[in-house]
Amino acid sequence: MSADSANAIAVSWPRRAGATALIVLCWLPVAYLALLSLARDWAFPALLPPGLTLATWRRALAGNDGLVTSFATSALIALLVATLATAAGGVASRVFAYHRHRGWWVLAMHAPFALSPVILGTCLLYFFIRLGLVGSSAGVIAAQFIFAYAYAVIVLIGFWNPHVAALEDLARTLGAGRRQVFQRVVFPLARPLLAVAFFQTFLLSWFDYGLAAVIGAGKVPVLTLRVTEYMGSGNVQLAAACALLLIVPPLALLLLNRRLAILAA
Amino acid sequence: MTPSAPPFVTVEALSKNFGAERVLDRIGFTLERESVLAILGRSGGGKTTLLKILAGLIPADTGRFLLDGRDLTAVPPEQRQVVYLYQEPLLFPHLSVRENLVFGLRLRRLDEAAMRARIEPLVERLGLADHLEKMPAQLSGGQRQRVAFGRALAIQPPLLLLDEPFGSLDATTRAEMQKLFREVARQVAITAIFVTHDVKEALIVGDRFAHLADGQLKLFADRAAFIADPVSGAAAEIAFWNSLASKTPSPPRA
Numbered sequence: 194m195s196a197d198s199a200n201a202i203a204v205s206w207p208r209r210a211g212a213t214a215l216i217v218l219c220w221l222p223v224a225y226l227a228l229l230s231l232a233r234d235w236a237f238p239a240l241l242p243p244g245l246t247l248a249t250w251r252r253a254l255a256g257n258d259g260l261v262t263s264f265a266t267s268a269l270i271a272l273l274v275a276t277l278a279t280a281a282g283g284v285a286s287r288v289f290a291y292h293r294h295r296g297w298w299v300l301a302m303h304a305p306f307a308l309s310p311v312i313l314g315t316c317l318l319y320f321f322i323r324l325g326l327v328g329s330s331a332g333v334i335a336a337q338f339i340f341a342y343a344y345a346v347i348v349l350i351g352f353w354n355p356h357v358a359a360l361e362d363l364a365r366t367l368g369a370g371r372r373q374v375f376q377r378v379v380f381p382l383a384r385p386l387l388a389v390a391f392f393q394t395f396l397l398s399w400f401d402y403g404l405a406a407v408i409g410a411g412k413v414p415v416l417t418l419r420v421t422e423y424m425g426s427g428n429v430q431l432a433a434a435c436a437l438l439l440i441v442p443p444l445a446l447l448l449l450n451r452r453l454a455i456l457a458a
Numbered sequence: 459m460t461p462s463a464p465p466f467v468t469v470e471a472l473s474k475n476f477g478a479e480r481v482l483d484r485i486g487f488t489l490e491r492e493s494v495l496a497i498l499g500r501s502g503g504g505k506t507t508l509l510k511i512l513a514g515l516i517p518a519d520t521g522r523f524l525l526d527g528r529d530l531t532a533v534p535p536e537q538r539q540v541v542y543l544y545q546e547p548l549l550f551p552h553l554s555v556r557e558n559l560v561f562g563l564r565l566r567r568l569d570e571a572a573m574r575a576r577i578e579p580l581v582e583r584l585g586l587a588d589h590l591e592k593m594p595a596q597l598s599g600g601q602r603q604r605v606a607f608g609r610a611l612a613i614q615p616p617l618l619l620l621d622e623p624f625g626s627l628d629a630t631t632r633a634e635m636q637k638l639f640r641e642v643a644r645q646v647a648i649t650a651i652f653v654t655h656d657v658k659e660a661l662i663v664g665d666r667f668a669h670l671a672d673g674q675l676k677l678f679a680d681r682a683a684f685i686a687d688p689v690s691g692a693a694a695e696i697a698f699w700n701s702l703a704s705k706t707p708s709p710p711r712a
Contacts, residue, residue, distance in 0.1 A: 359544060359546075360548060360550060362510075362513075362515045362542070363544065363548050364550075364561070365514075365515070365534075365535040365536050366513050366514070366515070366535050366536075366538070366540060366541050366542045367541060367561055367562040367565065367609070367610075367613060368536050368539070368562050368565040368566060368613065369536055369565050370536050373536075373565060377550075377561075377564075377565075378550060381552045382551070382552055
């Protein structure tokens with residue numbers, strides 16, 4: 194073995210070990226949740242459950258506990274919020290990017306993040322009561338949209354620059370109307386960033402607890418509320434199954450995004 | 459006696475202010491079909507603003523722009539058929555060379571055979587045959603400008619606007635592109651307005667000549683008048699090269 198290859202192995206070992214440790218660290222809570230959701234009579238101080246059962250998952254998926262409804266509600270709300278926020282953020286970011294007070298607009302878009310969702314939800318509660326939105330899915334969507342829209346603008350504003358503006362102008366002189374400029378130039382160029390904005394705003398909504406709790410007033414059964422509800426009632430197995438369900442859509446989106454990126458490349 | 463043909467391009471009293479700054483001050487000129495007007499001027503002299511107004515990308519404050527007798531002053535850019543070629547070789551980065559070339563033709567819904575027939579001669583003339591499937595990032599600056607030029611010519615625009623299109627190229631490539639532009643302009647009978655800050659480039663590409671400074675356009679009667687006028691700087695440049703040539707000893711004969 195040459196000295197060079199020996200050195201390469203020596204360098205790659207700590208890297209490999211570090212990477213493996215990182216992967217294990219990331220997936221350990223997921224593995225633990227999976228084990229917890231499958232555990233039968235797992236009591237302290239046992240390190241491992243005495244046996245495994247699918248009873249919790251059967252119960253969860255039977256729909257009697259409202260878990261399936263919660264999953265569908267959360268997914269629908271998150272998809273709506275992400276779609277609306279990405280679309281509105283895309284349009285608004287263009288306006289703000291080319292505005293002479295661009296900096297002020299960007300600063301304004303950070304305002305919702307100065308408060309925690311619970312505090313913001315409490316601040317919004319009065320207005321939402323007046324609008325008759327408290328305790329409804331529409332109210333939760335509207336409240337989450339404030340965060341998600343601001344986030345989408347922050348993500349997308351970087352896309353608009355003089356180069357993109359010149360490409361838009363060029364397309365117009367070549368005969369493209371405004372819609373064709375969007376379809377043939379702007380959208381294909383912005384697609385990766387739009388995917389990021391959609392993914393991130395989906396996550397903002399999907400994992401939201403504070404706004405759903407305050408504005409939803411316990412009447413909008415999103416998955417994050419279910420987890421705490423099951424934890425509070427001492428049903429840790431069902432809480433674990435619910436927490437695992439929380440991971441599924443983001444993971445699916447992440448894989449889809451990766452697949453699309455590979456296809457695009 | 460037959461009446462003379464009306465000018466193909468007519469620009470009348472075109473003015474533009476940016477805030478308190480007057481960028482174009484009652485610009486007016488005419489241009490015949492199939493001729494190239496070279497406008498010389500320094501950076502910041504209003505050349506780009508003039509071209510962008512003619513392309514419909516920014517509005518003029520006052521004045522009119524007529525093309526072949528049709529008033530285009532208020533017509534949106536996509537309906538003008540006036541193509542604007544940027545200083546940077548601007549290609550759509552997500553499209554291959556071939557798709558860049560047919561971009562304007564796809565908008566006009568030409569079928570594949572018609573598109574091929576339109577771009578094949580251009581591809582040949584511009585030396586792009588080996589690069590059609592490449593992406594813009596894989597091309598050199600000169601190649602990119604050739605594609606941008608071909609893409610503009612493919613839609614057979616009645617008027618082509620060139621905004622220092624070879625400004626970002628190295629000296630050798632720039633000279634090649636100037637020669638190529640001149641050849642293609644003659645072959646496909648282009649009517650064009652070519653702005654540059656390089657007097658030599660203006661003399662190579664132009665049939666007619668103008669100088670733009672401080673928002674005022676001065677049109678010259680012919681090439682000789684352009685060279686003779688001190689504002690063009692052509693006479694001074696010729697004198698410089700002549701003096702250099704006279705001081706340089708001739709290479710010994712073999």
